[in-house]
Amino acid sequence: MAKIIQSKQDLTYLNWSHIRSSGGTAGNFLKATSSIEGRKKYYKLSNFDPVKGVVGHECVNEIIADRLLTILGIEHLEYELINADIEIEGNVFNTWLCSSEDFKKPGESKVALDDYYRTNSFPGESHYDFCVRQGWQKYIDEMILVDYLLLNRDRHGANIEILRNSRARTLRIAPLFDHGLSLMYSCRDDDEAHAFDIMKDLPCNNFIGSHSCYENLALIKNSQKLIKKKLKTSDKDVLFSGLENILSEIFIDKIWEMITERMKVYESL
Incomplete structure (x- = not known):
């Protein structure tokens, strides 16, 4: 079952950038990556407002989808939902974000x-x-x-x-x-x-x-x-x-x- 990390994590070291989005998709979606002991991790935010902070719940949807696909026996990328402090343009926000590991195998x-x-x-x-x-x-x-x-x-x-x-x-x-x-x-x-x-x-x-x-x-x-x-x-x-x-x-x-x-x-x- 998709994991939820309830205790607040300090992820203010992550650098956030825009996700490639499709036409007709409203919102401001940011992503970040980290590499720890050779393992690459991807992080995603829900819809972000520079003034209000994170205003969406798209990351929670990822967890629900992850669990549903597990129940149905459908192969999918696994996510974690993390309670974290993040820093964007000098401002610190507390939010729920999701993370996943790189699904590419070596050489791919x-x-x-x-x-x-x-x-x-x-x-x-x-x-x-x-x-x-x-x-x-x-x-x-x-x-x-x-x-x-x-x-x-x-x-x-x-x-x-x-x-x-x-x-x-x-x-x-x-x-x-x-x-x-x-x-x-x-x-x-x-x-x-x-x-x-x-x-x-x-x-x-x-x-x-x-x-x-x-x-x-x-x-x-x-x-x-x-x-x-x-x-x-x-x-x-x-x-x-x-x-x-x-x-x-x-x-x-x-x-x-x-x-x-x-x-x-x-x-x-």
């Missing part, structure tokens, strides 16, 4: 799927068909399902990465990552969360398929065989363990309702 380099597609696709080949030809159909189908369940608004071509080792002549697709701009990330308080339409098909920046996460479910072949695990009521405790003092009860209940109701739609197809 990464390339965004959209770039890899441009140089390796056949004329007129769809993004989905290209991935099927590469042997990545199960991965892409699982990604489409996850993005529907979470209403991930930002699965652009750089949020899917290809890892290659030229010397060893290996090629693989990176584990699923980057689910921050999902669920109810746009809601800033309980009133907005309460009013949020959990089944609404908001436009999403998808590299695969259309801008509709619901319509993209039609791409999945043999959808009933994709995942055998069914969510149980007890899984709610697993998803939100340790988040009770970070998210309000309204957010927790609404997110759980969103995931379970959207799962019912998928299972009915």
Whole structure:
């Protein structure tokens, strides 16, 4: 289960820079890296305001997504949620941020799927068909399902990465990552969360398929065989363990309702 570090950490030594974001994605998202004993670590902030500090909860969404994918048995990047002091432009802020370790193996380099597609696709080949030809159909189908369940608004071509080792002549697709701009990330308080339409098909920046996460479910072949695990009521405790003092009860209940109701739609197809 994704780990939460509740005791406050001093991460004021990190240097923050902007994340490559896609068009239509509002917000100011920062990242940082560190290397300790040869292990590279990546850090991400939720939506940041220079005056107010961190105003979003995208990093919490990463933890919820991490735990959901673990329950469903889908390969993914693992995250930690950390309570930390950070320093940006001389100002210290206390916030929750998420961290992950480098998923590249020694000798591997990464390339965004959209770039890899441009140089390796056949004329007129769809993004989905290209991935099927590469042997990545199960991965892409699982990604489409996850993005529907979470209403991930930002699965652009750089949020899917290809890892290659030229010397060893290996090629693989990176584990699923980057689910921050999902669920109810746009809601800033309980009133907005309460009013949020959990089944609404908001436009999403998808590299695969259309801008509709619901319509993209039609791409999945043999959808009933994709995942055998069914969510149980007890899984709610697993998803939100340790988040009770970070998210309000309204957010927790609404997110759980969103995931379970959207799962019912998928299972009915």
